[in-house]
Amino acid sequence: MDVVSPELNSLLPDEIMDTEAIEEIPHSQSDGSASQSEPTSDLSVPMETDAPVSSESLSICSNATSLEHIQTAPSITISTSSTLFTIKPAMATSTLTAPFAISAANHQIILNKLASSQASEAAKAAGTPSQVIKQDGQKLLVTAIGKTGQPIVLQLPHTGSKPGVSQTSGDTKSPTPQFKVVTIGGRELKPVVGSTGNQVTTLQAQQLKTVQIPKKTPASSAAPIKFIITKTVNSKGLSPQTSVTPVIPGRVMTQTQAMSPKTITLSESHNTTIQSFPGKKIAISPLKSPSKVTVVSVASPTSNPSQKSVALPVNVALSQQILAVQQSTPASPVKVATSQSTAQSIKPVQSVGVGGGSQFKTIIPLATQPNVQQIQVPGSRFHYVRLVTATTASSGGQPSTVNTSKPLVVNTGTVRMSVPVVQAQTMKQVAPKPLTSAPQVVTATQNQQRLIMPATPLPQIQPNFNLPPGTVLASATGGSNVGYAVVPAQYVTQLQQSQFVTLASSSGFQASSSIQTQAKLPYNGVSATETTSRPRKPCNCTKSQCLKLYCDCFANGEFCNNCNCNNCFNNLEHEMDRLKAIKTCLDRNPEAFKPKIGKGKEGESDRRHSKGCNCKRSGCLKNYCECYEKKKFAEHLASNQGVLYIYLIVFLLPYTFVTKEVLEATCECLLEQAKRADQTRQPQAEAERMILEEFGHCLMSIIASAGKAKADCASINC
């Protein structure tokens, strides 16, 4: 199994696994203990897709629809071209909150926002509160999504059989293909699916949650909480092969099945044995990740060529379960989803962004590098990944078994993948980025699947505003095929360097100008315009192996990338050593990896510690001094006045009663508030909250003044 070995996991200290988000936003299942198999019926348990909206939250969202779903509790949101669908969390009786249908065409699974009545009836007939996914004669019934430690079952009942009824499993000859996804909430993964010969991968408990798609056994289907997708056999008479495929520990579940063009391919395979996929790992840096997630295997490079599989990566992290479905229009040549038969077969985009903890995480299978272009935006904690066009993708990574392999593609027409998950903290940070895009998801008519990345530089001012994790930005031009999605994966940096993908969620606050070339940028660089924090430069470590805090990369919990270091161990190739070093550092100082003053990235200011400097000779006037950096940060606030003013103009100008003086006054108020926050050394999040609060006050004042002026005007008949 390619999951992080117990040994490796054991190296992970609790400190780095416990996230502050979890600490601050306690979740009933947020910790490893909670992930035990004992199910709970607590709906309040947030999922990745949760976007808790507290009374304190201030979000400027132009997309009411997305926001609405965001505010929904644990849920899975599937976005289509214009609508988001939320799948609510899973209780034993939980059901999908919004009906949707999945239609398959051209070997693709398409998620449609409409739920056909037929499907609904089928669901009723099944006696389950299931969601019906229609697929050209096949139906998928999604009954529930298992909570942590509870199985998620994808069931594919035969047409003749009652939906939702357990089918005989383990038999590849079984006419009723069933997909059962079992999430591993606890330390042990129970082979709920009783297919013979299937091996269940046991994941390291505290962090990984495994989704398996083993063959379904009737007994397993009886599990209290299940996510069941029932598919009726293709009317065309293709006997569905129920071969179970590999359990991809951690997040990816795949099944391969020979299928007709109109057959749903939620993983089908000729191979009846569960396979592990060694060699493919997705590493999630424990340092930056708020969640306890580490490494998962992705795909097997050595899969049986006969396998016709479609990878549907599903990440169930921690106590939370998120199913992000990447979608593309059927017409789109790009088929993100790919066969898992080979490592290359898995398209990056196909991966399901899954999150654990309260933050968004994205898994991006690296197998086919050509399909993914990583873009590092200096100063941004988000990693932007560009998905190549369908044509490019298909040509590059598609397995030659196109004839038989039917990649599973979930389509939306526009925004391919979006997990509108925003941690509570992030929501509070939602700032006026809003000018054109909804905080979470903005859809646009697009024909090609793209995952984030501004093709053109973003406005200079953008750095000052948050892009909530999972945010999908609509292209500026409505007719453009380009869509952008913020991939809050901080450690996706080694996409082209290794087969590993490091993932980490973060609440980035600054996003500097986009850069189309990912390459030579500092791994975590800061834009030239960004002066609030020391620019992330490639380290030059020579003796520390980049495993000491001397190394900025390491100190920031990041991998070295494009650095000038020698004998670098700060990479996934030396993950073991790296983890040991991390543990050592944390043993020495539990706060070792918390950003220092001035070094912390925006959005994680709450993690900053206020350790002062010990300057002796520099007089705190050199960059050696952390305080000096802090001072620069304060100066930066003032320097942003122009930017702020622009935003205010855009935001308030439509209102005729907002005069230039009003704008200036508002701007000044906000800046003063920012300065106050800085002077009082408020954490970034708090500072943002204060500023937003001040903005609210300003707006209230403006509105009141406008109302009064109107009244006065009316009184004098003007």
Next chain:
DNA sequence: GAGTTTGAAACT
């Protein structure tokens, strides 16, 4: 670019 300075990290 080489050498120096500096302060944090690591070590004793």
Next chain:
DNA sequence: CAGTTTCAAACTC
């Protein structure tokens, strides 16, 4: 905990 050493970044020439 204090002193020393190591280290890499910042700085100077």
